[in-house]
Amino acid sequence: MDELPSEHMEHAEHAEHAVHEGNQFFITVSATIAVLAVVAAVIASFETTETGAAISDKNSAVLRQAQASDEWAYYQARSIKQKMFELAADEHPDKADDYRKQAKHYEEDNIEEKRKADELQKQRDEFLEAGERHEGRHHGLTLAETMVHVGIAVATVSIITKGQRWPWYGSILLGIAGIIWAAWTYLAHP
Template identity: 50%
Template structure:
């Protein structure tokens, strides 16, 4: 959500104006709006953090997969060299050809191990990215519910203290708060 960093202050200012009206119910509504605004700002910040973490993990996964691909290309190059030296040794070539073939075979095993490790790390980073992305989606719904709750609670002030919009706003605010908590369970 792209919201103004001063939005909670604006809600608090509106609450202060209503508090001077002398109606205690409207004061309670305005306080609840301020609380909902703080919750919305907090959940919105958490949503932004989860988005950043999802992108960061996905980027890490791509880089690790690239390293794995590079490793497999290097593995194939060593394999070609190992096969050429083994073939040359079998055809009666220089004695050091067999030594080079064994050396390349040993190097291939290390390269294969490293490439598999990069693939594993890439997979783990993708799983972490998906977890953060899932949290982001839940937090998006939660912050939306909190914003809608603020708007509906404001209706209660506009229509001079009718309680049903405020009760609905409290239910939506509670649902948004529970949703935000659920994102981390």
């Protein structure tokens, strides 16, 4: 979640005023804002990592599907050739042995082609599952990061309102909720 540079400046400006006033509560709120900003940055880093992993895994799944499709096409082409040689063996008894040998060759090759195609489809499914897991984490981390960012904004209300404590308490709760949500995201999408 990108923030505008002016948002950081505004939070820093409120914190600076608090320090100049020498009010211990304002200094505590400013420290809370700093801690929440670090927590938000850490969560954002994890979110970015999960986004990249989701994209990478889903791209790998698409590649495996394309490769599997190629293998299946090759398998089908060879199956058609096998069937043609079997029919030719029935139609031309004088060359039946050669045709049956060719048909057997294609049949044996197709066992390996089918195995390759099945393996590629299995890999595709594994990459899709991993991509979904990473995407689920991304969404959870986005929500967690948003909670922490809202907590930062709410904390500044304590300074703006000249020492009201309820916004500061709310910001701490939002920060804790964001941390818990981020942790739960990893537990829910192992």
